[in-house]
Amino acid sequence: MNTKLLCFRTAVALTSLTSAVLLSSTAQAFTLTGENTLALSGRARFDLSTGVLDFRFDPGGTYNTPTGTASVTTSSSGRFESLINQFATLQDIRLNNTATNVWEYQLPPLDNFITVGSVAVRLSTFKLVREPGNNWIASMNGVFQDTDLPAIGEFDPLQDTNNGTAGFTNVAANSTGSSYAFDVEEVPTPALLPGLVGLGVAALRRKDEESAEENA
Numbered sequence: 001m002n003t004k005l006l007c008f009r010t011a012v013a014l015t016s017l018t019s020a021v022l023l024s025s026t027a028q029a030f031t032l033t034g035e036n037t038l039a040l041s042g043r044a045r046f047d048l049s050t051g052v053l054d055f056r057f058d059p060g061g062t063y064n065t066p067t068g069t070a071s072v073t074t075s076s077s078g079r080f081e082s083l084i085n086q087f088a089t090l091q092d093i094r095l096n097n098t099a100t101n102v103w104e105y106q107l108p109p110l111d112n113f114i115t116v117g118s119v120a121v122r123l124s125t126f127k128l129v130r131e132p133g134n135n136w137i138a139s140m141n142g143v144f145q146d147t148d149l150p151a152i153g154e155f156d157p158l159q160d161t162n163n164g165t166a167g168f169t170n171v172a173a174n175s176t177g178s179s180y181a182f183d184v185e186e187v188p189t190p191a192l193l194p195g196l197v198g199l200g201v202a203a204l205r206r207k208d209e210e211s212a213e214e215n216a
Contacts, residue, residue, distance in 0.1 A: 036078030036186040038119065040088055042070030044157060045177035046095075046128070046136075046169050051103055053128070055090040056177055063177065067091050070182065072116060078186070080119070088116035090182075093126060101130040113142065114184065120145040121184060126155075134160045136168055144186050153184035 043056040045063065055068025068090050072083045091113050095103035105126035113123035121142050128138040138155035157180040160168040168178035 033185065034077055036080065036188070037076060038080045038083070038088075038114070038116070038121075038184045038186075039073045039075035039077075040070040040090075040114070040182040040184070041073045041179070042068060042090075042182070043177045043179050044068065044168070045171050045175055046103075046157075047171045048169055051095045051097065052092060053095060053126075054092050054171070054177070058087075061176065063171075063175070065092075073181075075181075075183070083116050083119065086116055088114055090114050093123070095126065095128055103128040109142070111145065118146055121151050128155070130160075136160060140184070142184075147186065150187040151184050152187055153182065155182045156180060 042058065043061075044054060045056075046053050054063050055070070056063055057065050057068045058070075069087045070090060072080070072086050072088055074084055076084050089112075091110060093105055093110065093113070094107070096106050098104045098106075105123065110123040112120050114121040122145050123140060123142045125142075126138060126140045128136065130136055136157050136159075140151075140153040140155065142151040142153075143149065144151050157168045157178040160178065165172065165175050166178065167175065170177070
C-alpha cells in the first residue's frame with residue numbers, strides 16, 4: 001500500500017470530518033436542539049444607562065442584588081431533568097454598548113454565572129440585541145464547569161413595554177421587570193471528536209486492506 005496515499009487520504013478524511021463537526025457546532029449555536037438543555041424561567045431588567053443586566057431574586061422579588069434566581073422548568077431535558085422545579089442562581093452582569101442596539105459582555109470568563117445543584121456554567125460571551133419592535137434577544141457561550149463541555153444559550157425576555165411597573169428596561173424602584181426564558185444547551189461535540197476521528201481512520205484502513213486483498 002502507498003504510504004503517502006494513505007496519509008493524504010487520512011488527512012482529507014480528518015479535514016472533512018472536522019469541517020462537518022465545526023459546521024454542526026455553528027448551526028447548534030443558532031438553533032438549540034433541545035437535547036441536554038437546562039431551561040430556566042425568571043424575571044430580569046436591563047439598565048440602558050449602566051449596562052447592568054439585573055436578574056431578580058425570588059422568592060421576594062428583589063432587584064439590585066449581585067445575584068438573582070430562576071426556576072428550572074419542565075422544558076429541561078437529558079441530564080438536567082432531575083433539576084426541574086429547583087431554583088438556579090444567576091450572577092448579574094454588566095454589558096458594554098458595542099454597536100447600535102447591541103450590548104456585549106467583555107470581561108474575563110465568569111465562573112458560576114449559573115449554578116443549580118452540582119451544575120455550574122462559566123460565561124464567556126453574552127450578546128444582547130434590541131430588534132425592531134423593541135423586542136430583545138441574547139445569545140451566550142460558555143462552559144459547563146462540571147463536565148468541561150461547551151454551553152450555548154438563548155436568553156429571551158418578553159417584549160419591552162415600559163408600561164406601568166413592567167418592561168425589560170424599566171428600572172424604577174417598583175418595576176417587576178420582564179419575565180424571560182433562558183435555555184442553555186450542553187454540546188458534546190468536543191468530547192466525541194477524538195472517537196469520530198478514530199472511527200474515520202479505522203474505516204480507511206479497513207477499506208485499504210480490503211482493496212489490497214482484492215488486488216492480490
